[in-house]
Amino acid sequence: MPVILKDIAARLNLSVTTVSRALGGYPDVAAETRERVLQAAEEMGYHPDVTAQRLQKRRTDTIGLVIPTSGPRFSDPYFTELLAGVGNETARQQFELLIATRPPDTPEERETYERMVQGHRVDGLLVARTRRRDERIAFLCGNGFPFVAFGRWGEELDFPYLDVDGQAGMDQATQHLINLGHRRIAYIGAPRELMFAHFRLGGYRQAMERHGLPIEDGLIAVGDLTQKGGYEEAQRLLGLKVPPTAILAGNDLTALGVISAAQERGLEVGRDLSVVGFDDIPQVEHAHPSLTTVSQPIYDIGVTICRMLIQLLQGEELTERQVLWQPELVVRSSSGPPGPGTVSRDLAK
Amino acid sequence: MPVILKDIAARLNLSVTTVSRALGGYPDVAAETRERVLQAAEEMGYHPDVTAQRLQKRRTDTIGLVIPTSGPRFSDPYFTELLAGVGNETARQQFELLIATRPPDTPEERETYERMVQGHRVDGLLVARTRRRDERIAFLCGNGFPFVAFGRWGEELDFPYLDVDGQAGMDQATQHLINLGHRRIAYIGAPRELMFAHFRLGGYRQAMERHGLPIEDGLIAVGDLTQKGGYEEAQRLLGLKVPPTAILAGNDLTALGVISAAQERGLEVGRDLSVVGFDDIPQVEHAHPSLTTVSQPIYDIGVTICRMLIQLLQGEELTERQVLWQPELVVRSSSGPPGPGTVSRDLAK
DNA sequence: ATTATAACCTAAAACGTTTCGGGTGTCAAA
DNA sequence: TTTGACACCCGAAACGTTTTAGGTTATAAT
Numbered sequence: 223m224p225v226i227l228k229d230i231a232a233r234l235n236l237s238v239t240t241v242s243r244a245l246g247g248y249p250d251v252a253a254e255t256r257e258r259v260l261q262a263a264e265e266m267g268y269h270p271d272v273t274a275q276r277l278q279k280r281r282t283d284t285i286g287l288v289i290p291t292s293g294p295r296f297s298d299p300y301f302t303e304l305l306a307g308v309g310n311e312t313a314r315q316q317f318e319l320l321i322a323t324r325p326p327d328t329p330e331e332r333e334t335y336e337r338m339v340q341g342h343r344v345d346g347l348l349v350a351r352t353r354r355r356d357e358r359i360a361f362l363c364g365n366g367f368p369f370v371a372f373g374r375w376g377e378e379l380d381f382p383y384l385d386v387d388g389q390a391g392m393d394q395a396t397q398h399l400i401n402l403g404h405r406r407i408a409y410i411g412a413p414r415e416l417m418f419a420h421f422r423l424g425g426y427r428q429a430m431e432r433h434g435l436p437i438e439d440g441l442i443a444v445g446d447l448t449q450k451g452g453y454e455e456a457q458r459l460l461g462l463k464v465p466p467t468a469i470l471a472g473n474d475l476t477a478l479g480v481i482s483a484a485q486e487r488g489l490e491v492g493r494d495l496s497v498v499g500f501d502d503i504p505q506v507e508h509a510h511p512s513l514t515t516v517s518q519p520i521y522d523i524g525v526t527i528c529r530m531l532i533q534l535l536q537g538e539e540l541t542e543r544q545v546l547w548q549p550e551l552v553v554r555s556s557s558g559p560p561g562p563g564t565v566s567r568d569l570a571k
Numbered sequence: 572m573p574v575i576l577k578d579i580a581a582r583l584n585l586s587v588t589t590v591s592r593a594l595g596g597y598p599d600v601a602a603e604t605r606e607r608v609l610q611a612a613e614e615m616g617y618h619p620d621v622t623a624q625r626l627q628k629r630r631t632d633t634i635g636l637v638i639p640t641s642g643p644r645f646s647d648p649y650f651t652e653l654l655a656g657v658g659n660e661t662a663r664q665q666f667e668l669l670i671a672t673r674p675p676d677t678p679e680e681r682e683t684y685e686r687m688v689q690g691h692r693v694d695g696l697l698v699a700r701t702r703r704r705d706e707r708i709a710f711l712c713g714n715g716f717p718f719v720a721f722g723r724w725g726e727e728l729d730f731p732y733l734d735v736d737g738q739a740g741m742d743q744a745t746q747h748l749i750n751l752g753h754r755r756i757a758y759i760g761a762p763r764e765l766m767f768a769h770f771r772l773g774g775y776r777q778a779m780e781r782h783g784l785p786i787e788d789g790l791i792a793v794g795d796l797t798q799k800g801g802y803e804e805a806q807r808l809l810g811l812k813v814p815p816t817a818i819l820a821g822n823d824l825t826a827l828g829v830i831s832a833a834q835e836r837g838l839e840v841g842r843d844l845s846v847v848g849f850d851d852i853p854q855v856e857h858a859h860p861s862l863t864t865v866s867q868p869i870y871d872i873g874v875t876i877c878r879m880l881i882q883l884l885q886g887e888e889l890t891e892r893q894v895l896w897q898p899e900l901v902v903r904s905s906s907g908p909p910g911p912g913t914v915s916r917d918l919a920k
Numbered sequence: 921a922t923t924a925t926a927a928c929c930t931a932a933a934a935c936g937t938t939t940c941g942g943g944t945g946t947c948a949a950a
Numbered sequence: 951t952t953t954g955a956c957a958c959c960c961g962a963a964a965c966g967t968t969t970t971a972g973g974t975t976a977t978a979a980t
Contacts, residue, residue, distance in 0.1 A: 224691070226965095226967090227966070227967070228966080236930090237931075238931095238966090238967085238968095239929075239930050239932095239968085239969085240928085240929055240930070243929090243968090246968080249927095250928060250929075251927095251929080252929085255928080255929085269689035269690055270690065270967075271967070272691060272692055272967095273625045273626045273631065273691060273965085273966080273967090274626055274935090274967040274968090275967055275968080276935095277620075277623055277934095277936070277937090278934075278935050278968045282622065289654075289658070291655045291658070294652075294655065294870045295652065295853045296652065296655045296853075297648040297651040297652040297853045298648075299646040299647075299648055299651070300646075301651055302646040302647060302650055303644065303646040305638075305670070305672060306640045306643065306645045306672050307643070309638070309672030310640075310672055310673075313672075313673065313679070318669055318692065319669065319670050319671065320667055320668065320669055321658060321668050321669075321670040322658055322661075323655050323658030323662075324658075324659075324662065330662070334662065340618035341618055341619065341620070342573070342621060342622060449854050449857045450857050452857075453857045475854075478854070478858070479857055481859065482857050482858055485859040504644045504645075504797070504799075505646070505798050505824075508798045508799050508801075508827075508831050509798075509831055510832075510834040510835055521643045575935095575937085585959080585960090586960045586961075587936090587937085587938095587960090587961095588938085588939085588960055588961075588962095589959055591937070591939090592959090595938080598957095599957070599958060599959075600959080620935085620936050620937070622935085622936080623935070623936035623965090624937055624938080625937090626935090626936080626937075626938095626964095627938045627939085627964075627965050628937085628938075629965065921980100922979100923979080924977100924978080924980090925976105925978075925979085926976090926978090927974100927975085927976080927977095928973100928975085928976100929972105929973080929974080929975100930972085930973075931970105931972090932970085932972105933968100933971100934967100934968085934970095935966105935967085936965105937965090938965090939963085940961105940962090940964095941961095941962095942959105942960085942961090942962105943958100943959080943960075944959080944960095945956100945957090946955100946956085947954100947955090947957100948953100948955085948956100949952105949953085950951100950952080950954095
């Protein structure tokens with residue numbers, strides 16, 4: 223049986239109240255008494271029952287995060303890094319982190335959110351990867367439940383979020399390729415349902431239009447954010463009669479798949495084909511060739527949304543309720559001028 | 572204010588007890604009464620307060636997992652997949668999953684375990700990646716706290732675990748390379764402190780010895796399980812006067828780094844250099860070249876250790892307390908016979 | 921000698937649930 | 951009419967805390 227307040231009180235001939243207040247650091251306990259309590263607690267190996275504390279305080283000091291996972295072979299390094307940021311910050315602030323992994327936009331996911339909110343399992347939630355018709359956000363807003371999102375939302379609801387300017391990021395990336403001399407630039411994005419897919423694709427379009435370059439439907443593909451998806455879409459694009467000289471990927475995993483497909487066709491990435499990703503997950507720096515990508519500080523994003531949420535929970539006003547960070551293009555070796563061997567080089571002139 | 576039992580009781584002129592028992596499905600409630608209670612609960616939007624239930628039942632229906640993360644740029648796909656398995660199974664069994672991310676073998680990690688155990692935050696724990704001197708296991712065994720480990724332990728403590736036979740796996744991998752004709756086979760393992768590093772290295776040694784091949788200290792390197800570590804160690808090995816014709820990596824991430832280093836040196840992996848990994852994370856199937864690796868079903872491992880733990884918590888006997896799964900070598904394109912261009916090919920004869 | 925103040929302590933209520941040990945009323949059997 | 955059995959319901963205690971609202975004693979001020 224674990225030691226409880228009552229045990230300490232009995233041993234010291236004190237009331238439970240006094241023991242509690244001594245441990246709680248209240249000033250109306252004699253210094254000597256506090257000392258005795260502290261020592262007894264130490265000796266007896268007392269640790270407060272967190273459940274009882276929660277019931278009494280009516281908060282759980284726990285935040286929740288539901289990770290959208292698709293299928294058993296789900297493994298997105300992006301989420302590991304986000305999780306590391308969130309996890310470390312929660313711990314630093316003496317909070318707990320409740321995690322669920324559920325396929326996005328399913329009854330299971332919905333139930334999980336309901337469970338967390340309605341059973342008071344968590345004080346607040348983090349919502350990752352906002353979607354176009356995001357019932358999670360509608361649900362949380364509707365219930366007035368505290369949350370912070372990583373990502374914006376189309377509808378006119380006012381909630382706290384942090385987002386990275388995917389449009390500006392992808393614009394930069396596209397601009398970079400155009401500057402190198404590319405004209406025929408393909409794009410393998412993420413499913414349309416995801417908000418960020420929207421913004422990133424917008425950045426591509428914006429940059430292309432600015433330079434009067436045609437946007438061909440045939441050069442715009444939709445992947446599934448995995449390496450495999452990138453591989454397959456790239457195979458298709460590279461098999462075109464007039465293939466692109468550069469491919470922009472909606473995220474790094476997709477980009478890695480593109481590289482893989484290119485290499486399998488004997489192309490040298492960075493010369494015969496330029497590839498640019500988005501995210502800057504740790505893996506891509508030491509890939510071959512190292513990947514040019516739009517870098518967003520995933521770990522710091524995790525830390526920050528976590529910090530925002532906890533601030534919110536503690537009743538503080540957020541200095542910035544809606545934050546947009548600017549990503550940064552990191553040029554590495556996977557992008558270069560369209561090579562002499564490129565089929566469509568002449569078209570570029 | 573959320574609806575509580577008392578509210579329902581008041582509305583129906585019943586006692587809290589009866590309402591509770593009606594909702595709990597006890598037989599000593601009139602069918603008609605139960606019906607009224609159920610309907611009122613539905614109408615009023617009642618959801619039990621999970622904290623109060625926990626306090627009363629003295630269980631949390633929560634299991635914990637502390638993910639060992641090293642540094643902010645931590646991102647191991649292996650853990651994402653494990654997490655997906657654990658997460659889905661916990662949800663299926665109506666449990667909650669409490670996650671922490673802490674650097675291994677640090678005071679922070681120790682405190683987190685203490686917090687979880689002593690504050691009764693969780694009913695049981697999953698321990699991943701057992702270590703040679705694993706204070707986590709010593710602590711949990713010492714406290715008689717329920718847990719299941721992914722990985723064995725050297726010391727003579729009897730606890731439930733699931734492990735994959737790394738020795739057999741690496742033996743197979745080594746055998747595969749030897750069969751292909753390789754003789755000069757290097758090994759980039761994981762830090763010695765990790766139990767699995769031990770077994771896997773043992774498998775390499777075992778196979779080499781069986782074939783009377785010399786085990787050169789200079790060909791055995793220690794990585795850090797990341798792509799970067801693999802890259803750096805591979806650069807060193809490939810820079811040797813007589814470089815190896817094949818490199819075995821202690822995990823897939825390391826293997827990807829090796830491939831990257833080889834390609835940077837202009838080697839064609841699978842011909843000029845063979846590379847074999849361990850884990851079979853989703854990424855490696857669509858890498859270029861696709862990676863030959865020892866496959867362990869990470870997702871299923873997550874599901875299984877989770878299932879074992881919950882069984883344990885529910886007081887059931889485990890049919891198998893200590894399980895050892897056999898991994899399987901998956902041959903893809905990163906391994907082949909030592910090529911004609913290989914420096915040390917002649918030595919092999 | 922009274923009153924105010926301060927220092928220290930505590931009983932009891934509260935948090936929302938489940939469970940224990942009856943209690944009441946009805947009906948059938950004796 | 952009593953007795954038992956049964957069906958249904960309920961008060962109170964319990965889970966381990968914190969908080970509220972004092973209570974007691976000693977000391978200082980009047």
